[in-house]
Amino acid sequence: MIAAATTFAFVCFAAAILMNLWKVITAGNVADRILALDTMFINAIALMILYGMSQGTEIFFEAAMIIAMLGFVSTVAYARFILRGNIIE
Amino acid sequence: METLADLLISGFLITAGIFGIVGSYGLIKLNDPMSRLHAPTKATTLGVGGVLLASMLHAIAFEGHLSLHELMITLFLFLTAPITAHFIAKVHIHQRESKDSLPEPCGDSSWATHDLPEDSDQ
Numbered sequence: 213m214i215a216a217a218t219t220f221a222f223v224c225f226a227a228a229i230l231m232n233l234w235k236v237i238t239a240g241n242v243a244d245r246i247l248a249l250d251t252m253f254i255n256a257i258a259l260m261i262l263y264g265m266s267q268g269t270e271i272f273f274e275a276a277m278i279i280a281m282l283g284f285v286s287t288v289a290y291a292r293f294i295l296r297g298n299i300i301e
Numbered sequence: 302m303e304t305l306a307d308l309l310i311s312g313f314l315i316t317a318g319i320f321g322i323v324g325s326y327g328l329i330k331l332n333d334p335m336s337r338l339h340a341p342t343k344a345t346t347l348g349v350g351g352v353l354l355a356s357m358l359h360a361i362a363f364e365g366h367l368s369l370h371e372l373m374i375t376l377f378l379f380l381t382a383p384i385t386a387h388f389i390a391k392v393h394i395h396q397r398e399s400k401d402s403l404p405e406p407c408g409d410s411s412w413a414t415h416d417l418p419e420d421s422d423q
Contacts, residue, residue: 214359217311221352224318228325228344235328243334243392250385251328251341257374258321258344258352262314265356273370280374284381291388295395295414 218266225262228255246290253283306362310355317351324348334393338386345382350375 232255235248257276264272289299320343327340353371360368394403394414406412 213307213311214314217314221314221318221321224322225348228321231322231325231329235325241334241396243389243396244337246392247338247341247389248328250389251325251344254341254345254349254378255321255325257378258317258349261349261352261356261371261374265352265359268364270368270370273368273374277370277374277377280377280381284377284385287385288388291385291392294392295388 215266218262221262222259225255225259229259242294246287249290250283250287253279253287257283303362306358310358310362313351313355313358317348317355320344320351321348334397335390338389338393342382342386345378349378 229252232248232252236245236252239245239248257279260272260276260279264270264276292299324341324344327343328337331337331340353375357368357371360366391414394412400411400415403412
């Protein structure tokens with residue numbers, strides 16, 4: 213049962229990443245594009261933890277943590293660049 | 302005990318998958334930019350949260366040890382999600398709204414996002 217549920221969750225998050233990619237390509241403005249990229253980071257974290265769980269290793273938690281930090285920092289940096297023209301004033 | 306853990310883990314995984322796909326579908330489907338900002342928050346809290354809970358239960362029930370990495374990731378995501386949403390909303394106000402399309406700010410002369418940087422002459 214867990215194997216089937218894991219496969220279902222894999223398919224859902226993979227489809228979610230594809231939809232985000234579609235949104236990144238077709239978005240009308242920069243705010244939407246940043247939002248879609250941020251959601252892609254979130255879904256990538258979920259996929260990574262799912263993979264670690266299905267393989268039974270713990271090494272992917274550190275990777276997921278690093279991806280989470282990178283996603284936060286890059287989103288804030290991109291938004292700040294648009295708002296103020298530079299990142300560190 | 303094993304069956305209960307099986308059921309719980311599968312339930313969390315299926316809920317997480319549904320919320321993840323609904324969040325990203327809403328990102329495509331909704332019309333208004335501020336509504337689009339609302340949709341992926343479901344993917345952050347319930348989607349990733351469900352996967353992390355399932356992973357913690359899996360570690361306790363099948364690998365026989367308590368795993369606390371997941372709590373750290375959840376905490377980090379829950380702390381940073383509002384900040385990211387705030388910045389994206391500010392980008393929207395900066396690019397798409399003008400002083401006339403926004404309501405009058407209470408006790409201030411203008412919206413902070415529309416103020417010019419103070420140190421622009423340096």
